Amino acid sequence: MDENLKDKILGQIEEQHLEPTPGWWFRLVRALKHSAVAILFALTALGLAGSVYILVESGTLYDLRLGPRWRRPGLFDFPWQLLVLVVLLGVLSFIVLRRTARLYRVARWWLVLALIVAVVAGAGGAYATNLTRLTFHTGPGRELFRHGGNPFGGMHDRAVIGIVVSRTARQWVVDSLTGERWLVIITEETYFPAGSDIPVGTIVRVVGRRGKSTITALGIRPVTGMDDLMGQGGMMGQGGMMGPGINIPGAP
Amino acid sequence: MEKRAQEPTDEQLVRLALTDRDAFGALVERYERPLTLYAARLVGRQEAEDVVQQAFLQVYRNLAGFDPHLTFSAWVYRIVHNTAVNMSRKRHGTVPTELELDGETVELLTGNTDVPAEALQEELKGSVSRALSQLDQRSRDVLLLSVVEGKSYSEIADILMVAVNSVGPTVSRAKSKLRKQLETPSREAPVAEPHTL
Numbered sequence: 001m002d003e004n005l006k007d008k009i010l011g012q013i014e015e016q017h018l019e020p021t022p023g024w025w026f027r028l029v030r031a032l033k034h035s036a037v038a039i040l041f042a043l044t045a046l047g048l049a050g051s052v053y054i055l056v057e058s059g060t061l062y063d064l065r066l067g068p069r070w071r072r073p074g075l076f077d078f079p080w081q082l083l084v085l086v087v088l089l090g091v092l093s094f095i096v097l098r099r100t101a102r103l104y105r106v107a108r109w110w111l112v113l114a115l116i117v118a119v120v121a122g123a124g125g126a127y128a129t130n131l132t133r134l135t136f137h138t139g140p141g142r143e144l145f146r147h148g149g150n151p152f153g154g155m156h157d158r159a160v161i162g163i164v165v166s167r168t169a170r171q172w173v174v175d176s177l178t179g180e181r182w183l184v185i186i187t188e189e190t191y192f193p194a195g196s197d198i199p200v201g202t203i204v205r206v207v208g209r210r211g212k213s214t215i216t217a218l219g220i221r222p223v224t225g226m227d228d229l230m231g232q233g234g235m236m237g238q239g240g241m242m243g244p245g246i247n248i249p250g251a252p
Numbered sequence: 253m254e255k256r257a258q259e260p261t262d263e264q265l266v267r268l269a270l271t272d273r274d275a276f277g278a279l280v281e282r283y284e285r286p287l288t289l290y291a292a293r294l295v296g297r298q299e300a301e302d303v304v305q306q307a308f309l310q311v312y313r314n315l316a317g318f319d320p321h322l323t324f325s326a327w328v329y330r331i332v333h334n335t336a337v338n339m340s341r342k343r344h345g346t347v348p349t350e351l352e353l354d355g356e357t358v359e360l361l362t363g364n365t366d367v368p369a370e371a372l373q374e375e376l377k378g379s380v381s382r383a384l385s386q387l388d389q390r391s392r393d394v395l396l397l398s399v400v401e402g403k404s405y406s407e408i409a410d411i412l413m414v415a416v417n418s419v420g421p422t423v424s425r426a427k428s429k430l431r432k433q434l435e436t437p438s439r440e441a442p443v444a445e446p447h448t449l
Contacts, residue, residue: 013273099413
């Protein structure tokens with residue numbers, strides 16, 4: 001072994017004018033790492049809450065409850081963009097977290113479990129406090145995820161014309177004239193231009209966000225003779241006078 | 253004994269070394285031999301000194317960032333380990349799987365205290381080296397640190413940045429794999445002689 005290793009090292013320090021990096025630099029890096037963990041965690045939780053919000057809004061979750069015919073929610077009804085983002089952010093949180101504050105000493109699966117619990121709790125908090133609604137309905141997420149977090153297509157669709165088969169305060173079943181059965185979700189935002197007192201057996205026009213077999217209704221009104229005058233799609237349908245998401249025209 | 257009690261601890265030396273280069277010299281003096289031996293086992297004697305030099309320069313630059321929750325020993329071993337791996341990758345494109353073993357290391361790894369004749373010793377070294385090369389990188393590192401370097405599980409966790417409770421099982425698995433490899437008669441005829449320290 002070289003006897004002068006110490007002298008060599010000290011000589012190099014002298015020669016290269018090396019100095020220890022100041023302490024504030026390390027404190028800054030540590031602070032940035034901790035902030036990154038906090039931001040990543042918050043974004044992951046918000047993303048998860050947003051996915052649930054979009055699933056509820058699109059009615060896909062209701063699909064799951066309706067038995068065989070509606071058993072499989074459509075591929076296009078899932079907020080894939082957002083879910084992929086949640087997974088990526090989750091993995092990134094894990095990596096940064098594990099390199100922070102000696103957390104590598106904790107078994108990997110415990111850390112994953114703790115992260116999942118924390119993200120789910122955070123998402124629950126975001127959902128319960130309406131933060132998700134503010135972000136994804138009226139805030140920045142509206143534009144970013146205007147297709148419901150789904151890169152393949154939108155949730156708003158043509159109006160459905162059908163007959164009301166049954167109705168409760170929150171859900172109606174409507175058989176369309178083309179033979180499909182739709183579960184219509186009524187929310188506090190559903191607009192009834194002709195009033196909500198529509199009896200079973202009435203032919204109605206429903207506008208809203210479509211799932212595979214559900215529609216979160218933005219508006220419902222009985223079909224009138226005027227619709228026939230407006231051609232296929234009617235007043236509220238695509239190509240009609242009023243597109244979906246805009247005010248439904250007044251009652252006849 | 254009294255003199256030993258007055259010796260500053262590593263952590264005290266680290267604090268002093270921020271302003272006093274002699275204190276850093278004392279740290280280098282304290283660790284240069286074990287670290288050079290460790291680096292030599294990882295990347296060979298030829299490159300060990302370069303690795304240790306580079307590692308100590310890095311230690312010096314990062315003294316203020318030393319995490320007091322770690323022991324200095326674990327920290328400096330981690331830096332040497334990473335420097336060795338990086339340097340080896342840079343120079344050879346890979347981390348060597350056949351480690352350079354001396355008689356003492358072979359003795360520690362095999363648990364055999366009877367020193368065989370020189371020719372047999374060389375053969376044994378070859379067998380142990382080959383058996384070690386059959387282990388995965390992580391098992392080899394853990395085994396080396398635990399059995400040869402005598403590090404505690406907690407220190408190994410800090411050096412390799414792994415979970416503490418995974419170290420014990422990895423050591424047991426690696427030992428039993430090594431034993432199995434050594435018990436299996438080698439089918440290769442000539443043995444490439446590994447270098448010794």
